[in-house]
Amino acid sequence: MNELIILLPILLLSGVIAGLLAGLLGVGGGIVIVPMLYHIFIYLNIDISIAMPLAVGTSLSTIVVTSIISARSHHKKGGIDWVIVKRWLPFVVLGVLLGAYFASYVNGVTLKWMFGVLLLLVSTHMIMSSYRNIVIAKELPKFPGQQIFASLLGGFSSLLGIGGGTLMVPLLTLFSYPIHKAVSTASLFGLVISIPATIGYVLIGWNVPNLPVASTGYVNWLGFIALVPMTMLFAPLGVKLAYKLNVKQLKVVFAIFLAFVGIKMLLV
Numbered sequence: 001m002n003e004l005i006i007l008l009p010i011l012l013l014s015g016v017i018a019g020l021l022a023g024l025l026g027v028g029g030g031i032v033i034v035p036m037l038y039h040i041f042i043y044l045n046i047d048i049s050i051a052m053p054l055a056v057g058t059s060l061s062t063i064v065v066t067s068i069i070s071a072r073s074h075h076k077k078g079g080i081d082w083v084i085v086k087r088w089l090p091f092v093v094l095g096v097l098l099g100a101y102f103a104s105y106v107n108g109v110t111l112k113w114m115f116g117v118l119l120l121l122v123s124t125h126m127i128m129s130s131y132r133n134i135v136i137a138k139e140l141p142k143f144p145g146q147q148i149f150a151s152l153l154g155g156f157s158s159l160l161g162i163g164g165g166t167l168m169v170p171l172l173t174l175f176s177y178p179i180h181k182a183v184s185t186a187s188l189f190g191l192v193i194s195i196p197a198t199i200g201y202v203l204i205g206w207n208v209p210n211l212p213v214a215s216t217g218y219v220n221w222l223g224f225i226a227l228v229p230m231t232m233l234f235a236p237l238g239v240k241l242a243y244k245l246n247v248k249q250l251k252v253v254f255a256i257f258l259a260f261v262g263i264k265m266l267l268v
Helices: 002-025 030-043 048-076 082-103 108-131 145-160 164-174 179-204 221-242 247-267
Strands: none
Touching: 002 030, 002 221, 002 247, 030 048, 030 108, 030 145, 030 247, 048 108, 048 145, 048 179, 048 221, 082 145, 082 179, 108 145, 108 164, 108 247, 145 164, 145 179, 164 179
């Protein structure tokens, strides 16, 4: 009961922050939720070997719901590129299955280190893209380049508990792909990634002892129930604030914050 009293308000606040940032800066999903959950679990004296995979699995479970809503909205507006969906889908699924499989062999410390590196890479890209349009080619590579990209996208996303947008949007825009179509298409892949990856984290954590209350494997349902509604409620407010605030400056500030969080996860 004491654990519930401490955990629930913190989770609700985390959902508010994740929703605001998602609407305001176009970020969200695992890149915000995983480090929040990790630090909450560590604060509750949960061992790092459990805290990190539990944060990843719970993050993936929330992405299932939010990506369904997001993908439906983008589909109605005609933003999803179904050519890329058909071309990438089997390889993304293959990557997700491989990522979920390898997750059972990666310990919490290694997972934390990998996520710290990811935060630093995302932070660097956010800062650079705030000041210039970064492009390395005029079009996506031919076979087998795209298939390799799709497999790596699925693998790292399922392993680290992030939706498709965190990796897919920057990747596509590097090859002169329209940003709006990239965001729309990534929303669908968030669903493709999160469902099997969530199931994978439930299974690999099924018999793990000392899990916190309301957990099934490496998915904490209290976190799910608290985060999903708050994220959905406050994301529209973040969108409204985006039209009133200097988003470019906020994006840089948030990128610096992500860098500090990433460094902390690497060192502590």
